[in-house]
Amino acid sequence: MKIPPCKPVFDKDMERAAVNALRNEFFILGESVYKFEEMFTKYCNTDYAVAVSSGTAALHLSLIALGVKKNDKILTTAMSFIATSNAVIHANATPVFSDIDETWNIDPKKIRIKDGVKGIIPVHLYGRACDMDEILEIAEKNKIFVIEDACQAHGAEYKGKKVGGIGDIGCFSFYSTKDMTVGGDGGMVTTNNEKVAETVRKLRHCGRKSSYEHDIIGYTARLNTVNAAIGIEQLKKLGDWIEKRRKNAALYQKLLSDVKEVSLRIPENDKKDVHYVFVIRVKKRDELKEFLKKNGISCGIHYPIPIHLQPIYRELYNYKGGEFPESERHAEECLSLPMFPDLKKNEIEYVCDKIKEFYG
Ligand SMILES: Cc1ncc(COP(=O)(O)O)c(C=O)c1O
Structure with a gap:
């Protein structure tokens, strides 16, 4: 018997959707991107969802949108994929770590908010939600933000709520091994904060305010239309x-x-x-x-x-x-x-x- 570690799905519905999007939509920011965002918003029960090029980009752009700057510190778990804390470094800040407990997620009791810490990134490791009430309480007391790294946890729930809609921002990855993918790299930022959503939209699209006007320094971090079209079919399943x-x-x-x-x-x-x-x-x-x-x-x-x-x-x-x-x-x-x-x-x-x- 031969058993692989994981098996990403690409079926006829996804194939049809991909070809249809390639034939009939703009390759970049076509209709399917906005439809996928709309569906993801409903799925996570948040006001906004912004599709980006990867989970790392989702974290990176979220940190910038929340105003993180040089010399800020962001606290996260030592047990995660390296991209969680790399995104902090991409945003010019410094990652600091905290240990896990017997649930294998970050241990709220061990979190120490020292000078310069502006936010916490709890990671819902392996698809299990973190102790969000305790984490949100720490954040509120210290007036810092919470970005949920939900890159491994599409659909996971905490006290009846889907992850990604609990902290200030949720970040998702659609990397091929995740429980849903887009047939390539991709990511999503979820939030109830209109300003954050608007800033991430600009950041993913070269900082564009309008077709020819750029009022912030942005990136090329959009989700391709064809990938969004595949994502829609994946999300249905x-x-x-x-x-x-x-x-x-x-x-x-x-x-x-x-x-x-x-x-x-x-x-x-x-x-x-x-x-x-x-x-x-x-x-x-x-x-x-x-x-x-x-x-x-x-x-x-x-x-x-x-x-x-x-x-x-x-x-x-x-x-x-x-x-x-x-x-x-x-x-x-x-x-x-x-x-x-x-x-x-x-x-x-x-x-x-x-x-x-x-x-x-
Ligand atoms: C916990 C976690 N954070 C961040 C990422 C980064 O996502 P991506 O590979 O889409 O950039 C991943 C996955 O790869 C992840 O598992």
């Missing part, structure tokens, strides 16, 4: 895919619950996960990954190095290791098992059998 992912996750949880070498993510009742990836924590992680690979099962690792210990962050900010112990331990033990909507019951059983075989 997202709910169904999330349900399938949840079923798959429930089966993994059931089959692995009695394997003492495997730690599963602790459940949290007020959150509905979307299982962008299905992560377990294990000892002898690399050996297990290799064993599974030999048996046709491809796994990922999200992430083997916490951001602060990436070579460039060590060099820039002098991190040595030991600063964020929970993130560092997580990086050593985490393993992402195959996860996609059409993963079959017998495939999940096979993966779990092989894990049990490995640990004897």
Whole structure:
């Protein structure tokens, strides 16, 4: 049996929509872009959604739109994809980190707002919402903003609310492995703040105020029309895919619950996960990954190095290791098992059998 780690979907509906958009719309900022934004707004229950070229661009432009400048600090989790904090550096500010807790998301109890911190970027890691009430309370007390990094969490819920509509801004990625894609790179900024939405619209489009007038220094960070057209079709199917992912996750949880070498993510009742990836924590992680690979099962690792210990962050900010112990331990033990909507019951059983075989 051969099982890939993930399987992006591109079906006939998406193909038809892509060709139709290429034939009948402007390649750049065609009708489909605005339709996709409108649908995403409804999906996240926000007033505005602005489509951009990637999740990184969504974060970068959001930080600029909120007025972040040189010497500002932005706090985020040490356990995320590096793009979360790279966006802070792109915006000319400095990322500072905080550790995770046993839910594998940022631990609100450990957050310390020091001088110069202007905002928090909680990351809804692997499709699980962060403790947003606690984070919003910290932000309100310190008069700082919250940008939700929802790049791994399209459709995830916190106390009945979709992520991306809880903080000041939500940022999404449509990179090919995400639980929805656009058939290439893409991103979305969601917000209820009209001024922020308007600024991000300008920033993505060279700072254009009108056809020939530019009143801010902008970027070329638009979502292509063809990608938006694919995104529309994907968004229509997202709910169904999330349900399938949840079923798959429930089966993994059931089959692995009695394997003492495997730690599963602790459940949290007020959150509905979307299982962008299905992560377990294990000892002898690399050996297990290799064993599974030999048996046709491809796994990922999200992430083997916490951001602060990436070579460039060590060099820039002098991190040595030991600063964020929970993130560092997580990086050593985490393993992402195959996860996609059409993963079959017998495939999940096979993966779990092989894990049990490995640990004897
Ligand atoms: C948590 C997180 N933040 C940001 C990004 C950046 O998104 P993109 O790759 O679309 O720039 C990603 C995904 O790649 C991500 O997983």
